Amino acid sequence: MKPTIVYDLPLHDAICQAEGLAFALPDSHAVIYQGKRDGRRTLFVRPASEPAPEGAAMVTTVSRKPPAAGRVMNLRDAVEHMAKNLPAGVELAEHAHIQHYPKKRFAPSWDQPGIFCYEFMSTEGLNVGTWMPHNDSVLFQTGFEGRGRIHARAWVDGKVNGPRADISEFIVGAMVTDENPGDCTEAYKDGWVRAERSLRVGADPDEAPPDYGNEDRWNGHNDRLALERTIRLGRAMNRTASAVARPSDEAVVQGNLSHRPRP
Known part of the structure; x- marks a missing residue:
């Protein structure tokens, strides 16, 4: 089952603003709200410490807290970094999709390529982040409603497709404070x-x-x-019991997220 694809340029701009604000607030996060101003749909970006605009509903949050490892990370550290920076209402899938180095043209018999990266998926089926082994941070994929982006091969019929790594134990451990x-x-x-x-x-x-x-x-x-x-x-x-408010369908343009520019 594929997620609904919504391409909303005003929301894309709001996510870009929230990204910048989140990086400036490493101990907190940014919040995107949807409300109305002069009868028109409007998006607001605010620090979490500020009250929500009157009558506005939360769309999503953006958090960019730095990794706690403070060194070259392993997979456990990357999962913790990912789990602590997910938008409100988003949860990590228990398996990450593994991408391998492609076979070298001059060595076509090489059938055990090394791991190129781990693609973290949400339980909604969206690609929410990428981590390369020995990298000290995660590349977050903001995309659709700030909740990630479509990954053409990683999610099929509600399951992580292809080579995968079980990260369920790491997810549970990441939530311990x-x-x-x-x-x-x-x-x-x-x-x-x-x-x-x-x-x-x-x-x-x-x-x-x-x-x-x-x-x-x-x-x-x-x-x-x-x-x-x-x-x-x-x-x-x-x-x-909780449900995060989603943007209304008003003034939303349908499109293909696979060609959407990154914030």
Whole structure:
């Protein structure tokens, strides 16, 4: 099933403005709203810290927070960078599409080409970002409604097509954030921090903490796991209950996104 293709020049301009604003706000993000001014459809770009224009609905968000790795990234780091910069309402598909170096003309027998890049896809079937191994950042694909662009080969019948990498574990780990344990002993805090580190690399919050031989450290680890279970439950409930406003069909021009210029 292919996503609906909408080519809206005013929205494209708004996304370009939001990109620039997002890069200038590395600790926050930009928001695109749709409203009316003098009876005409208008798009507004605002920092997240500013209130929405009166009567306007959010179209999408643009975030360009720098990667936390601060070094040459591996795939886990790239997924985390991608997950923390997705537009509101967009989620990463559990598999990334792999593109390989083409076979060299002078070596046609070479049948094990190296990985050229990973194309990250959204669960909507749009290409949202590209990462090349050993690159220290991700190229974000803004495209349709700021939510990505069509990739001709990567998404077929609702699934990532061709060579692919399972990144589901990395996606879950990317959503783990530092939480404050409050006033506590050093041993409790140590257990808490150890739990966060293990969750970031794919630990199951339902698993029992290791036997530290120290009750405070064990409690800190266990309490952080319990908090993570609550956070994930809330996230799942919000995912099913929330819907991001989309632009209306008014003044929208149909077109082919595969030829759309990048912001």
